[in-house]
Amino acid sequence: MSLPLVVLLPFLGAMAAPLFAQGGRTAIAIASTVPALIALAALFPHWQTLADGGVVLYTYEWLPALGLSLSFRLDGLSLLFALLILVIGILIILYARYYLKPEENIGKFYGLLLCFMGSMLGIVLSSNLLLMMIFWEITSLVSFLLISFWTHKKGARRGARMALTVTGGGGLALLAGILIIGQIVGSYELDDVLAAGPIIKAHALYPVALTLVLLGAFTKSAQFPFHFWLPHAMQAPTPVSAYLHSATMVKAGIFLLARLYPALAGTEQWFYMVSFTGMATLLLGAYIAMFKHDLKGLLANSTISHLGLIVLLLGMGTELATVAALFHVINHATFKASLFMAAGIIDHETGTRDMRRINGLWRFMPHTATLAMVAAASMAGVPLLNGFLSKEMFFAESLALNLPGYWAWLPPIVATLAGIFAVAYSARFIHDVFFNGKPINLPIYPPHEPPRYMKIPVEILVFACLMVGMFPTISVGPLLYAASSATLGVPAPDYKLAVMHGLNLPLFMSFLAFFGGLLMYSQRKRFFAFHDRFREIDEKAIFEKVVFSLGLRANRFTAATENGSLQRYVMLLIVSALAVAFLPISEMGLFIGSNGLTPVDWPTATLGAVLIASALATAAMHRERFFALVLISVVGLLTALTFVRFSAPDLTMTQLSVEVVTVVLLMLALYYMPSWTPVESSRGRRVRDMGIALLAGSGMTIITLAILTQPFSSISEFFLANSKTGGGGNNVVNVILVDFRGFDTLGEISVLAIAALGIFAMLKNTTLTPPPGDGLGHAWARQSHPTMLKQIARPMLPMALMVSAFIFLRGHNLPGGGFIAGLITAVALILQYIASGFSWTEDRIAMRYHNMIALGLLFAVMTGAGSLAFGYPFLTSTFGYITWPVVGKFELASALVFDLGVYLAVVGATLMMLVSVGRISPHSAIRAIPSESSHDADTTTLTQRETE
Numbered sequence: 003m004s005l006p007l008v009v010l011l012p013f014l015g016a017m018a019a020p021l022f023a024q025g026g027r028t029a030i031a032i033a034s035t036v037p038a039l040i041a042l043a044a045l046f047p048h049w050q051t052l053a054d055g056g057v058v059l060y061t062y063e064w065l066p067a068l069g070l071s072l073s074f075r076l077d078g079l080s081l082l083f084a085l086l087i088l089v090i091g092i093l094i095i096l097y098a099r100y101y102l103k104p105e106e107n108i109g110k111f112y113g114l115l116l117c118f119m120g121s122m123l124g125i126v127l128s129s130n131l132l133l134m135m136i137f138w139e140i141t142s143l144v145s146f147l148l149i150s151f152w153t154h155k156k157g158a159r160r161g162a163r164m165a166l167t168v169t170g171g172g173g174l175a176l177l178a179g180i181l182i183i184g185q186i187v188g189s190y191e192l193d194d195v196l197a198a199g200p201i202i203k204a205h206a207l208y209p210v211a212l213t214l215v216l217l218g219a220f221t222k223s224a225q226f227p228f229h230f231w232l233p234h235a236m237q238a239p240t241p242v243s244a245y246l247h248s249a250t251m252v253k254a255g256i257f258l259l260a261r262l263y264p265a266l267a268g269t270e271q272w273f274y275m276v277s278f279t280g281m282a283t284l285l286l287g288a289y290i291a292m293f294k295h296d297l298k299g300l301l302a303n304s305t306i307s308h309l310g311l312i313v314l315l316l317g318m319g320t321e322l323a324t325v326a327a328l329f330h331v332i333n334h335a336t337f338k339a340s341l342f343m344a345a346g347i348i349d350h351e352t353g354t355r356d357m358r359r360i361n362g363l364w365r366f367m368p369h370t371a372t373l374a375m376v377a378a379a380s381m382a383g384v385p386l387l388n389g390f391l392s393k394e395m396f397f398a399e400s401l402a403l404n405l406p407g408y409w410a411w412l413p414p415i416v417a418t419l420a421g422i423f424a425v426a427y428s429a430r431f432i433h434d435v436f437f438n439g440k441p442i443n444l445p446i447y448p449p450h451e452p453p454r455y456m457k458i459p460v461e462i463l464v465f466a467c468l469m470v471g472m473f474p475t476i477s478v479g480p481l482l483y484a485a486s487s488a489t490l491g492v493p494a495p496d497y498k499l500a501v502m503h504g505l506n507l508p509l510f511m512s513f514l515a516f517f518g519g520l521l522m523y524s525q526r527k528r529f530f531a532f533h534d535r536f537r538e539i540d541e542k543a544i545f546e547k548v549v550f551s552l553g554l555r556a557n558r559f560t561a562a563t564e565n566g567s568l569q570r571y572v573m574l575l576i577v578s579a580l581a582v583a584f585l586p587i588s589e590m591g592l593f594i595g596s597n598g599l600t601p602v603d604w605p606t607a608t609l610g611a612v613l614i615a616s617a618l619a620t621a622a623m624h625r626e627r628f629f630a631l632v633l634i635s636v637v638g639l640l641t642a643l644t645f646v647r648f649s650a651p652d653l654t655m656t657q658l659s660v661e662v663v664t665v666v667l668l669m670l671a672l673y674y675m676p677s678w679t680p681v682e683s684s685r686g687r688r689v690r691d692m693g694i695a696l697l698a699g700s701g702m703t704i705i706t707l708a709i710l711t712q713p714f715s716s717i718s719e720f721f722l723a724n725s726k727t728g729g730g731g732n733n734v735v736n737v738i739l740v741d742f743r744g745f746d747t748l749g750e751i752s753v754l755a756i757a758a759l760g761i762f763a764m765l766k767n768t769t770l771t772p773p774p775g776d777g778l779g780h781a782w783a784r785q786s787h788p789t790m791l792k793q794i795a796r797p798m799l800p801m802a803l804m805v806s807a808f809i810f811l812r813g814h815n816l817p818g819g820g821f822i823a824g825l826i827t828a829v830a831l832i833l834q835y836i837a838s839g840f841s842w843t844e845d846r847i848a849m850r851y852h853n854m855i856a857l858g859l860l861f862a863v864m865t866g867a868g869s870l871a872f873g874y875p876f877l878t879s880t881f882g883y884i885t886w887p888v889v890g891k892f893e894l895a896s897a898l899v900f901d902l903g904v905y906l907a908v909v910g911a912t913l914m915m916l917v918s919v920g921r922i923s924p925h926s927a928i929r930a931i932p933s934e935s936s937h938d939a940d941t942t943t944l945t946q947r948e949t950e
Contacts, residue, residue: 004044004045004047004060005058005060005074005075005076005127006060006062006072006074007041007044008041008084008127009074009120009124010120011037011038011041011044011120012037012038012117012119012120012123013116013117013120015033015034015036015037015038015116016112016113016114016115016116016117016120017113019109019112019113019116020109020110020113021033021109022034023108023109026104027099027100027102027104027108028099030108030109030112031095031096031098031099031112034095034115034116035092035095035096038088038091038095038119041088041123042085042088045081045084045088048081049081052076052077052078052081052484053480053484055078055484055487057076057488058075059073059074059075059076059129059193060073060074060129061073061074061129061191063875064875064876069130069184069189069190069191070130070132070133070190071133071191072130072133073128073129073130073133073191073192074127074128074129075127075128075129075192075193076127077488078481078483078484078485078486078487078488078489079126079257079260079328079485079488080126080127080488081481081485082331082332082481082482082484082485083126083253083257083331084123084127085481086249086250086253086331086332086335087122087123087126087249087250088119088123090244090249090250090335090339090463091115091119091245091250093339093343093459093462093463094241094244094245094339094343094459095112095115096455096458096459097244097343097346097456097460098111098112098115098239098241099455100350100452100453100455100456101239101240101456102239102241110151111239114148114151115148115241115245117140117144118141118148118245118246118250118251119250121137121140121141121144122137122141122250122251124136124137124140125137125138125141125254126257128192129191129192129193130190130192131180131190131191131192131195132180132184132190135173135176135177135180138173138176138218138222138254139170139173141254142165142169142170142173143166145165145166145169145235145246146163146165146166148238148239148242148246149162149165149235149237149242149246150162150163150238151238151239151242152237152239155237157234157237158237158238160234160542161231161234161235161236161237161238162235162237162238164230164231164234164235164542164545165231165235167231167545167549168221168228168231169221169222169231172217172219172220172222172228173218173221173222175214175215175217175218175221176214176215176217176218176219176258177218178214179210179212179213179214179215179217179218182207182210182211182214183195183202183211183215183265186198186201186202186207186208187201192261195262195265196262196265198265199264199265199266199268199491202265202266203265203266203268203269208269208271209271211266212266212269212271212272212275213275215258215262216259216275216276216279218255218258219255219258219259220255220279220313221255222251222252222255222258223252223253223254223255223256223309223313224252224283224305224306225280225283225309225310225313226283226286226310229283229286229306230541230542230545232247232252232302232305232306233302233303234541234542235247235302236296236298236299236302239346240343240345240346240349240350241343241346243298243302243342243346244338244339244342244343247302247305248301248305248334248335248339248341248342249338249339252305252309253331253335255309256309256312256313256316256327256331259276259316260316260324260327260328260489261489263316263324263489263490263491264489264490264491267316267319272317273317273318273319275317276313276314276316276317277313277314277317277318277319278317279310279313279317280311280312280314280315280317281314281412281413281416282310283306283307283309283310283313284307284311284314284416285307285310285416285419285420285423286306287303287304287305287306287307287308287309287310288303288304288423288424289423290303290306291303291304291306291307291423291427292423292426292427292430292529293529293533295356295357295358296355296356296357297345297348297349297355297356297357297431297435298342298345299355300357300427300430300431301338301342301345304424304427305334305338307420307423307424308330308334308338308381309334311330311396311420312327312330312331312334315330315396318399318403320399320402320403321486321490321494321495322395322398322399322495323399323403324486324490325482325486325494325495325497326392326395326396326398326399328482328485328486328489329391329392329395329478329482329499330392330393330396332388332392332470332478332482333380333388333389333391333392333470334392336388336463336466336467336470337377337378337380337381337387337388337389337463337467338381339463340377340459340460340464341377341378341381341431343459343460343463344370344373345374347367347370347452347457347460348360348367348370348374348435348449350452351367351446351450352441352444352445352446352447352449353445353446354444354445357431357434357435358434358442359442359443359444360434360435360441360444361434361435361437361438361439361440361441362437362438362439362440362441363435363436363449364436364437366441366448366450366451367449367450367451368451369451370451370452370457370460371435371436373457373461373464374432374435374436374460375432375436376464376467377463377464377467378428378431378432379432380467380471381424381428382428382429382516382519383421383425383512383515383516384516385501385512386472387467387468387471388466388468388470388471389467390471390512391470391471391499391501393421393512394503394508394509394512396417397414397417397418397507397508397511397512398508400413400416401508414511417511418511418514418515421511421512421514421515421516421518421519422514422518422522423522424515424519425515425516425519425520425522425523426519426520426522426523426526428519429519429520429523430523430526433523471501472501474500474501475499475500478499479499482499569691573691573694576694576695576698577694579698580694580697580698580701583701583705587701587704587705590704590708592704593707593708594707594708594711595708595710595711595712595713596711596712596713597710597711597713598711599707606647609640609643609644612640613637613640613641613644616633616634616636616640617637619633620633620634620637624679625678625679625680626678627672627675627676627678627679628672631665631668631669631672635665638657638664639658639661641657642654642657642661645657651817652733652735652736652817652819653735654817655809655817655822656821656822656825659822659825659829660825662825662829663828663829663832663912666829666832666836666916667915667916670916670919670920671919673772674770674772674773674922676773718734721734721737721738721742722734724742725737725738728741728742729741729742729879729881729895729897730814730879730880730893731881731895731897732814732815732816733813733814733816733817733818733819735817735819736813736818736819736901737814737897739819739821740814740819740820740879740900740901740904741877741878741879741897744866744877744879744897745866745876745877747900748862748863748866748877751858751859751862751904751907751908751911752859754907754908755855755858755859755907755910755911757911757915758851758855758910758911758912758915759852759855759914761914761919762851762915762918765918765919765921765922766918769922770922786839787837787838787839787842791836791837792837792838794837795833795834795836795837795838796834796837796838798830798833799830799831799833802826802829802830803827803830805826806823806826806827806830809823809826810901810902810905813901814895814897814898814901815893819901819904820900820901820902820903820904820905820908821905821908823905824904824908824909825912827905827909828908828909828912828913828916831843831847831849831909832912832913832916834847835917835920836920840917840920840921849913851910851911851913851914851917852910854907854909854910855906855907855911855914857903857906857910858902858903858904858906858907858908858909859903859907860903861900861902861903861906862900862903862904862907864899865877865879865896865897865899865900865903866900868896877900879896879897879900880895880896881893881894881895881896881897882895
């Protein structure tokens with residue numbers, strides 16, 4: 003259970019952390035670190051298993067029919083990323099305590115930060131690809147909220163929207179790729195997918211699946227040509243940049259490439275697509291970083307370059323290149339997170355990030371300057387620092403890559419050139435910020451060292467850069483070996499982590515990069531002059547232009563197709579369906595299967611004829627709205643009789659109940675509308691619509707004949723065979739609703755509840771004055787609530803509730819159930835509103851529909867959660883038999899509680915919708931009832947109307 007706990011803890015912390023906001027920044031920071039510390043402690047016991055090459059698995063079946071399970075996997079690779087997520091996350095939480103201002107919404111910030119930590123842990127620990135996809139999308143959503151945390155800044159809002167658009171689009175491509183892989187393998191479990199690597203690579207859909215998966219990885223990790231979103235995401239607070247955009251979120255794409263390495267790597271498509279994308283990103287990011295004046299802009303583009311370096315190594319497809327890629331993941335996360343935090347300190351203490359103004363800070367902030375210079379030197383690949391070791395491995399692998407002809411020179415040249423740029427922009431970071439004269443017009447002057455504890459996270463990470471750089475075997479050797487073995491799927495090859503490997507060509511490339519970078523920086527004015535000759539591409543402006551253009555085109559298309567006419571919408575829908583189905587139907591012709599046509603007796607023929615006549619009459623008299631409503635109710639009644647004819651009592655009862663509720667709803671709506679509709683359609687349009695209707699009806703007739711006249715097998719046989727033994731009920735329909743397909747029913751009542759709440763919210767403050775009479779000029783009756791109707795309706799209430807209870811209790815074995823009983827109860831109650839008015843009814847029947855809906859959903863969910871508590875799938879029901887005195891032996895099923903939830907949700911939602919519509923009349927709000935006399939109530943209503 004420890005693996006699900008590791009993922010769940012940050013989410014629990016996100017819910018609890020805002021509660022500590024009232025205690026101040028220190029209290030909430032300490033509270034936010036607790037979930038991460040517990041998660042770290044939960045991972046510790048598994049270290050020896052992972053060091054021995056083992057894997058820790060946890061699997062719980064969730065939706066097996068969809069291939070989705072709550073599966074978690076801890077191996078060397080997931081442990082490496084989990085440690086980066088948790089350790090750096092803890093440091094960022096402590097750092098943010100001093101970075102954020104007291105007046106900012108720290109509860110929201112820490113809650114989102116912990117949510118992001120949990121979603122990243124979900125990605126790296128998921129053993130099911132669909133589950134990983136869920137967490138993948140959560141990271142995109144939470145990062146959007148974190149980037150736009152400073153909502154008052156326009157740049158933050160636009161940067162967040164850009165990041166969400168790019169990474170969200172890549173997420174859709176990744177989902178498609180995962181679905182294809184799952185279809186090829188027959189499973190979404192990671193063990194099955196990794197073992198099926200040869201099958202996937204030999205499949206005809208491999209190029210498509212690979213392309214889609216790489217789109218997801220490249221967009222997330224800001225690879226060319228999707229790199230442009232990352233610099234604009236730097237509008238976020240610096241703790242967000244340090245965490246999301248250096249150590250975690252942008253590493254998610256890297257993790258995906260490493261995780262699926264055994265299944266997808268090793269082909270030419272992988273080599274060319276991954277390595278050349280990484281190569282382009284490596285050079286482009288390094289070049290742009292050199293010429294950025296914004297401190298975080300320089301670091302963001304250098305991040306893009308280093309991510310390209312890792313992708314290039316993974317694309318090479320060799321075992322040692324994979325080891326080097328994972329090694330650089332560790333090194334980059336440490337030195338880049340520390341650099342971002344140092345940049346945040348500089349911004350915090352000077353009020354600006356413009357490198358043309360923040361010169362000479364060494365004199366004011368020597369401690370911070372020392373930390374930042376060590377981290378920047380590691381980024382440049384200076385010896386005795388961790389960045390130097392992984393850079394050496396990168397140079398060695400670029401030389402070992404055997405490409406044909408002159409192409410063999412390309413990787414070493416690119417690697418050396420990128421190294422030169424890395425040294426140049428690192429030297430610029432060090433010299434321009436901490437030396438190079440005096441500060442120029444700083445908003446905060448003189449700058450000074452930040453609070454002591456704000457520097458501790460930076461010190462820890464810089465210390466890690468030194469430890470890994472000088473003692474790599476001791477500090478990260480076992481972890482790197484375990485991660486490399488898990489990535490490759492086989493034991494990692496022999497390699498040596500040493501400070502120096504002697505005089506060799508990679509060392510010469512390092513010297514060339516170092517001195518070449520210093521030379522480039524010394525000639526920076528010439529390079530800047532050369533760069534200024536070219537027009538800088540504004541990716542944000544291009545993105546905004548593309549988004550605006552797409553929005554404009556979408557609006558034009560919408561305006562052309564949606565003009566507010568329901569008639570047009572229905573016509574377009576039916577014509578589209580006819581266009582799609584025309585070819586197969588025309589080829590099939592009038593097809594009658596071997597079963598032949600069922601003989602028709604005269605009652606059935608009469609029923610069908612009346613049904614058709616009523617439907618045609620409804621269409622013909624649709625302008626007379628009241629008569630059309632009467633006729634359509636006849637159609638509903640005859641449909642219920644059709645269900646009786648085919649022995650479907652449950653459907654019959656449901657149809658009748660729904661019909662009554664629908665008629666009441668339409669009557670309430672028609673009360674506020676004109677009683678007739680003028681003729682608006684031309685004769686030609688009516689002829690066109692009649693032709694479309696005939697074509698659609700003919701097509702459905704042909705399809706129906708083809709389906710119902712040939713032998714077919716139905717899933718109903720399974721339900722008939724297992725209804726009693728598996729669900730404990732003889733009523734197959736009800737057992738399906740509350741057991742076999744209980745999850746569907748839960749979704750349906752949830753949708754019903756949401757619809758009711760939506761109607762309530764829309765009509766809450768709406769008031770409509772109905773017309774004074776009908777369409778013919780006749781005034782409404784003087785009595786709003788006729789005495790005869792009241793005398794009939796009031797005694798019907800207890801009778802209807804008794805029938806409802808009877809229908810509810812017998813539903814598991816005889817026609818009935820919670821849905822039908824709920825509709826009967828709702829009809830009985832709404833009849834009291836209609837007959838006696840809102841005031842009379844609410845004074846006697848106090849009912850809060852919100853609470854009833856919530857209670858119904860709670861009962862339904864708790865029934866499902868109860869089965870989980872006993873180790874069964876969600877919403878698994880159970881039943882048994884008990885014996886009571888006098889009553890005797892009878893069945894008791896847990897599905898009864900679920901059905902009670904359905905009943906309450908249906909009653910609450912139905913009444914909320916009907917009452918909300920009824921209340922929009924100003925007369926419904928009258929509560930002036932001085933006595934129990936109905937005459938007084940009627941007089942009050944009449945006086946109110948006369949006044950109006």
